[in-house]
Amino acid sequence: MSRQQATGHRQQAMGNGQLSRARQEASFPCPQAAGKREEPRRRGTFARRFTIAIAAVLCACTSALQADDSPKLAFIVGKVLVMDKTDSVINNAVVLVSGGMIEKVGKQSAVQVPSGYRRIEMPACWIVPGFVDCHDHVVGSLSDLNDMVYLTNPGLSTLDTVEPHNSNINRAVAGGVTTALLIPGSGTNMSGFGTVSKTAGDSVADMVVRSPGSIKIAQAGNPERYWWGVGRMFMNFNTRQTLEKAKAYHEAWVKFEKGETKEKPAFDPIFDGFRGLFARTFPASVHTQIYQVVLTTVDMLARKLDIRTVLDHSEFDGWKVAPLIIEAMAKGHSIYTIQGPRAYHLDRTQRKIHGNAARWWQAGNPLLGINTDAPVVPQEQLPFQAAMGCYYGWIPYEGIKGLTRIPAEALMVDKEVGTIEVGKQAEFCVWTGDPLDPRSSCEVTVIHGKIVYDAKLNRRF
Amino acid sequence: MTKLEISRGAGRGAAGLLMLLVACAAARAGEPPAKVALTGGRIIPVVGEEIAKGTLLIEHGKITAIGEKVELPHDAMEVDVSGKVLMPGLINAHDWQGLDVPNENADVAPYLDVYDAIDPSRLFFENSLRDGVTAIHIIQANNCVIGGVTRVVRPIGLDVDEMTIKPRVGIKMSTTPKGGFDRMLQMAMLRETFLELGDYLERLAEQRYEEEQKKAKKDVDVGPAEARKLGKELVRPEDYDDMHANLVELTGGRLDAWIYAGAAMDVGPAIKIAKDNGLLDRCVLVLGPDSFKAVAELKAAGRPVVLDSTLDFRERDALTGELAETFVPKVIHDAGLTFALLPNPDASLAERYQTYQAARCVREGIPRAKALEAITLNPAKMLGLGDAMGSLEAGKTANITVYSGDPLDFNSWVELVYIDGILAYDRAKDVRIRRLFQPPGADEKPDEKKEGAKDEKAPAADETKPGDKPKEESKPEVDAPAPPKPEEKTPPGEDEKKDKPKEQDRTSRGDRDGGNRKKDATRSGGGSDA
The missing domain is CATH 3.20.20.140 (Metal-dependent hydrolases)
Known part of the structure; x- marks a missing residue:
């Protein structure tokens, strides 16, 4: 894709909140997706639930297929960044992949490559876990970013917009991004459920890892434009009401399921999707930045509703909330901070530039990651975002962790991906060097144990 | 004390978030000292007679004694405020x-x-x-x-x-x-709100009565009017909806x-x-x-x-x-x-x-x-806090403002502010005020120092700044009663920033011409958009 086209896409993403429908359609650059728009929209909840069911079945089928399909690979490389809890690094290493999983990791001197394995020898290169982007819009169709029906739209889900093989996904794979949370935009306080998805696959079922992947909440800093403008007082009231109703719904069902009451609650197609949020099987990804807004996110979602909370963006002076986050963490609340894409904050009253990631880190926030908001920032620039964080004072190793293990934990996919450990899915990239070094390039991308991108065959960047 | 308790204490103990961030040094103050005596100052208690030179004792965030002579507990820390004036916090x-x-x-x-x-x-x-x-x-x-x-x-x-x-x-x-x-619509809506509230409460009472009858497996055997009467007692606080609960x-x-x-x-x-x-x-x-x-x-x-x-x-x-x-x-x-x-x-x-x-x-x-x-006790009473604040009396919260002179003299400065007994503000540590009254060129001082010539002068000038700022200088103009107070130094864009990060970002690039603007909005604004 040319530079121009990329910019076109970016404008498209921006446009949803601002341009008229007509203009969006006129400017849409991709005929395939434009054609898709003519299909009747699946609005019915049953249709959606049906889709999910089909997707689940397909998922099961294809993963079985993959197991048969997936090749046996042996990577012989100069360095493996394991990114595990002990921060181990293996030099001159071998990574064996079979059945879609990592079979063995170790020093070349200790691990024999069995016969039948395809040897991929890249002795100067590094293997790094595939990057996980917690805040991303590229896996779906960009014309379906924001449905600003109400100020909170809990019935919507990005599962309905997943678009295999769109041009942005190709950028992602070539840039080392392997798992992405596809979320709707921030035009309203609650714009729908997100979808955890791989950046490779021929069908929706191939790609989707979990749906709902998260509930997208935009605390403030965009939804203000809804209607004739709303303030934080109304927005927070409204968001809280929606979540409290959903929580009450979940609790009523839990009570019934435990047999504490015989009164069966009425099924609600909209609030039913929230049950996982309160059962803590998926998090809330929150568009939040600026001190008071981040404060509200922490207070309302993490402290009071005890939801697993992922603070996306967390820019401007949001880092000043760190002491309260650490306090909340100590009380058992789950809060991940996924910073970006603004790398620094210019504080005019103090006349200082603060590196956002560095300030979060210095304030003692251990669960810090990086997001791109792609295609606002092109997807392949995720490591560059982390590099900028380090340019303004963060630590490079932590930067890589903030692209791999931390976001995987935040999205609750850390049992499958995020590190190079035996038993996890083979999902990693081979880099020519340190991925945070802008001179390095991603040479090979492996997802589900299969090589989905090979720069030698089809170099992208 | 865990790490986080320290930081919380810091917020409480120093002077709020911003003071904490600006004057970082003040941050680790922790809990307020249990007992503090402000001695030697002129006390304007608002309720009761002024004390020309007296002592005010704070214990655990409350004023416990006030007078010309106050016996100080052995463990009270003394703060000498001679020559200064104590007022209840505004x-x-x-x-x-x-x-x-x-x-x-x-x-x-x-x-x-x-x-x-x-x-x-x-x-x-x-x-x-x-x-x-x-x-x-x-x-x-x-x-x-x-x-x-x-x-x-x-x-x-x-x-x-x-x-x-x-x-x-x-x-x-x-x-x-x-x-x-217009006024007719405004008043109509006010009236309607309260009329509708009355109707809502009646209907709610009826509904509650019917619910309770149903629960007890009894028939609703009374008319609506009677049901509303009987149901009034049955309405619980959680029955009110959001629109009516606060009304x-x-x-x-x-x-x-x-x-x-x-x-x-x-x-x-x-x-x-x-x-x-x-x-x-x-x-x-x-x-x-x-x-x-x-x-x-x-x-x-x-x-x-x-x-x-x-x-x-x-x-x-x-x-x-x-x-x-x-x-x-x-x-x-x-x-x-x-x-x-x-x-x-x-x-x-x-x-x-x-x-x-x-x-x-x-x-x-x-x-x-x-x-x-009108600036202390009256607002306290209006807020239902007349017993807790608004004057300097034993038993009230230790909210105290210490002025350098008479509070109504416009050359007086707020020197210290105590809130709940916490020293929340100290002008000597007010970084913004210090910066504001720096003479022109003060920023270049480090270079001058290197040259060595003005070694002596520069730091000395620096020290005089925080405290005795240009009281004299501000006098000459009779009609300009306000010496430039910190307030004005806020960059005009500051408040906007809080609400509209995007706009701010755009202007900060000085990018106001139409041609570049769209491009710029796409790039920088996008950060918060998607």
Whole structure:
């Protein structure tokens, strides 16, 4: 894709909140997706639930297929960044992949490559876990970013917009991004459920890892434009009401399921999707930045509703909330901070530039990651975002962790991906060097144990 | 103490978030010392006689003794404030600043709560502290019919809960039309809200009665009127919906009515709506500049009033061109009404300072004691905090402002502010004030130092700055009563930034020409968009 086209896409993403429908359609650059728009929209909840069911079945089928399909690979490389809890690094290493999983990791001197394995020898290169982007819009169709029906739209889900093989996904794979949370935009306080998805696959079922992947909440800093403008007082009231109703719904069902009451609650197609949020099987990804807004996110979602909370963006002076986050963490609340894409904050009253990631880190926030908001920032620039964080004072190793293990934990996919450990899915990239070094390039991308991108065959960047 | 307790304590112990960040050194103060004695200062207690040289003892955040001679416990730490003047901390009776926007786009919205929009990092709170204000009533602005629940906060704390003094004070109402409304519509909506509330409660009672009968497997064997009567007792607090819950609190006496009457002609309707709904004995009237014209009605109602900070009302006769000037607080005072003076949020005028307004009142013939009450005790009483603050008396909260001289002298500075016994502000450590009064070229000092020539002078100049700033210099102009206070140094874009990161980012690049702008918006604005 040319530079121009990329910019076109970016404008498209921006446009949803601002341009008229007509203009969006006129400017849409991709005929395939434009054609898709003519299909009747699946609005019915049953249709959606049906889709999910089909997707689940397909998922099961294809993963079985993959197991048969997936090749046996042996990577012989100069360095493996394991990114595990002990921060181990293996030099001159071998990574064996079979059945879609990592079979063995170790020093070349200790691990024999069995016969039948395809040897991929890249002795100067590094293997790094595939990057996980917690805040991303590229896996779906960009014309379906924001449905600003109400100020909170809990019935919507990005599962309905997943678009295999769109041009942005190709950028992602070539840039080392392997798992992405596809979320709707921030035009309203609650714009729908997100979808955890791989950046490779021929069908929706191939790609989707979990749906709902998260509930997208935009605390403030965009939804203000809804209607004739709303303030934080109304927005927070409204968001809280929606979540409290959903929580009450979940609790009523839990009570019934435990047999504490015989009164069966009425099924609600909209609030039913929230049950996982309160059962803590998926998090809330929150568009939040600026001190008071981040404060509200922490207070309302993490402290009071005890939801697993992922603070996306967390820019401007949001880092000043760190002491309260650490306090909340100590009380058992789950809060991940996924910073970006603004790398620094210019504080005019103090006349200082603060590196956002560095300030979060210095304030003692251990669960810090990086997001791109792609295609606002092109997807392949995720490591560059982390590099900028380090340019303004963060630590490079932590930067890589903030692209791999931390976001995987935040999205609750850390049992499958995020590190190079035996038993996890083979999902990693081979880099020519340190991925945070802008001179390095991603040479090979492996997802589900299969090589989905090979720069030698089809170099992208 | 765990790591996080330290940081929390820091917020509490130093001087709120911003002071904490600006004057980082003050951050680790922890809990306030248990016992502090302020000795040697002149004490203006507002209630009772002035003490020319006395001692004020603070124990665990409360004032425990005050007088010429106070026996100090052996474990009290002494702070010598000789030559200085102690006053109760000022109280701001009505301010929307500290919220992200003054009003919501909603006419009747009693379900709102300012809790959701107070930003502890607003410069407003820091400036309030600098001006000696220790309690602020945060209430949404006047562009509404019925607004949300209000809250009294202190200007320190990392989050709203930590700032809160009193969480649910009152409900905002306005008889001055909201933008786009006329007076008939405004009043109709006010009336309808309360009429509908009555109807809602009746229906709710009926519904509750039927529910209970059903639960007991009994028939509903009475008519609706009877059911409504019987059901009244059965309504539980959780039965009220969001639209009505706070209105029930209001009419039930657990919230006060803060009614804005921005013109003299809105005063009558405000009193009427309060009277009609049983709110008259629990309402505070917030008045506009020409309110004195309704003084007869105000006097008859006898309710406390919050005055507009435009103290002088000027009106030119359309025919003769003659200028009539009225000093509003005097008229209100002469009518025997309790009043509070508000700082003007539009800042660059002297009316910004409550002490200046009180001084003006004294000049216009209001007794000094009454003028001081208007910025301390009166607002405290209006907020239902008359027993807790507003004067220096044993048993009250230790909210104390220490001035360098008489508080009504405009050359006096706020030196120290204690809130709940915590030293929340110390001018000697006020980094912004120090920077503000740095002489021109002070920034280049390090280079000069290197040259060695001015080694001696530079640091010396630096030290004199924080404390004795240009008191002398500010005197010459008689008509400019305000020495440039910190407030003005806020870059104009600052508040905008909080609300509209995007716009700010755009302007910060100086990118205002149409051609580049779109491109720029796409790139930088996108960060928060998607």
